[in-house]
Amino acid sequence: MDLFKAGVIGVAGVLLAVSLKSHKAEYGFYVTLAVCFVLLEYITRYFMQILSGMETLRGYLRENYSYLALLLKSVGATYACEFCAGICKDAGYAGVAGQVEMLGKLYILSMGMPVLFSLMESIQSIM
DSSP: OHHHHHHHHHHHHHHHHHHHHTTOHHHHHHHHHHHHHHHHHHHHHHHHHHHHHHHHHHHHHTTOOHHHHHHHHHHHHHHHHHHHHHHHHHTTOHHHHHHHHHHHHHHHHHHHHHHHHHHHHHHHHHO
16 A cells, blocks of 8 residues: 555656646756655655564574675665665756766675675685
């Protein structure tokens, strides 16, 4: 039901923004921004459910849950960068949106480096 509500809010917000854009462009942007924040609230609800599931997984992993924390951070960074880039694109700043997306990709790559180093150490110990 939440997905249906979010879809209706999104479509209604876009239709309202398009109709307001013909009168004053900034009003359409403000409506779009408000809809994005309402939908972000729905996203955080589901993200909290995922976090509680990850806590259960953490109990099974015992000591090696640092990789799980890296996974959660990278997923959170992906959503945050995608959200910000979408708002920048809607505002007409595609160049800024591209830079935000690039920053997100580099951040995730840098977070994955310890996992890569651990994998390389494991391979060297086998050989």
